[in-house]
Amino acid sequence: MSAVLAVQDLRKAFGGVQAVAGVSFAIAAGELLALIGPNGAGKTTCFNLVNGQLDADAGEVQLLGRRITGLPPRKIWGLGVGRTFQITATFASMSVRENVQMALLSHHKRLRAVFARAGDLYAAEALALLEKVGMANQAERRCSVLAYGDLKRVELAVALANSPRLLLMDEPTAGMAPEERKELMELTARLAKGDSMAVLFTEHDMDVVFTHADRIVVLDRGKIIAQGAPADVRADPRVQRVYLGGQSARTR
Template identity: 70%
Template structure:
């Protein structure tokens, strides 16, 4: 279901670890309908930037606002409750629970009905969970334990879990890592469709340039913690500095 438009405003983010400036003055906006790729070489500051956005790290300086509300200083749980969801490079599911139960757990958490955990998990929000699993192509495996799934299928389950939190903004940390090339393109095509259907705004990191330039609506490039380029995919691909620093001149 589509929602009214949301806007994430990131302004002048800085974060240092000792003498290393991991993020230096990063600013951007993310609005409903955006599929923004955050790319750069190893050590560019991508993971640190992600962790600053969802409250896992606090910036030394800067602002992160969701629809005008400041998120800096809030714990990750509160940021999540306000509408910033996240998927991780390494999937985070309960291996012994079924696919459906994993998604139901997110609905339960969102509804703050975690008391009596195991019994409600088998019955509460089941229809909602199955509907999401159908949308991501996993309804036929709803009763299988997550621990026996192929890695690409786990990524789809994790996407359904993220959607169960009803996010306004979705942060996807290397969503196609470990997947076969065809699976990567299919997952990002699904993500792009969900952006349109639900009015989502998505920020994702990715090393596969076919995925980035095939699906992103905008691309933001970091190098040593600084933004060196931002714009439509083709403009970023043609940027001489981006080619020198990250694409190796072969893009």
């Protein structure tokens, strides 16, 4: 199986500090890859290099064999990359359904239309997407009154609007209760397998990572110190020391 996303020797420095220092990894269709590491390890920078929010100093990001390094986020979206944000970003003046419709309007290149009634366009598709994430019953509510976990699901529906080949999720379960976390990640896994979509996510909660990721990449000070299947990563002594050690000290 060829890679949906391939990252090669990615580098980025901020004022002399190498935030990402030569990172390479790849994700296949249907695969969930978790990017983990202690605070300041370069997860967020790495993530933002892939989604186009930051420009890399060196290295390359390829989507389905096509170079996307240096493209702005909106172009990358156009090539089939959906994303959810760490701090949810929705359109507060719109209903849940309208948020999804907005993404659909953009996907179908209807944004320049000035006479059509936006509310009538792609309403059924939007509801279908909301159905997928279990939010159809709240379609007419305003995003500003939703519970946090529900907002995350709306974001997921928005991210799915362009039938992405790659889904980027920044801390998808932060601030959610354990049951909600499990639900959201199981849903994501189901969608990934069903639509053979690749998923790259960062996450702090090790339960989520080890239960739901197919593969894990561990970063420390901008470099990959381990990658592989969850069991292998968990057993890796370096990972134990820089990251999980601290975590288990917290738990015990």
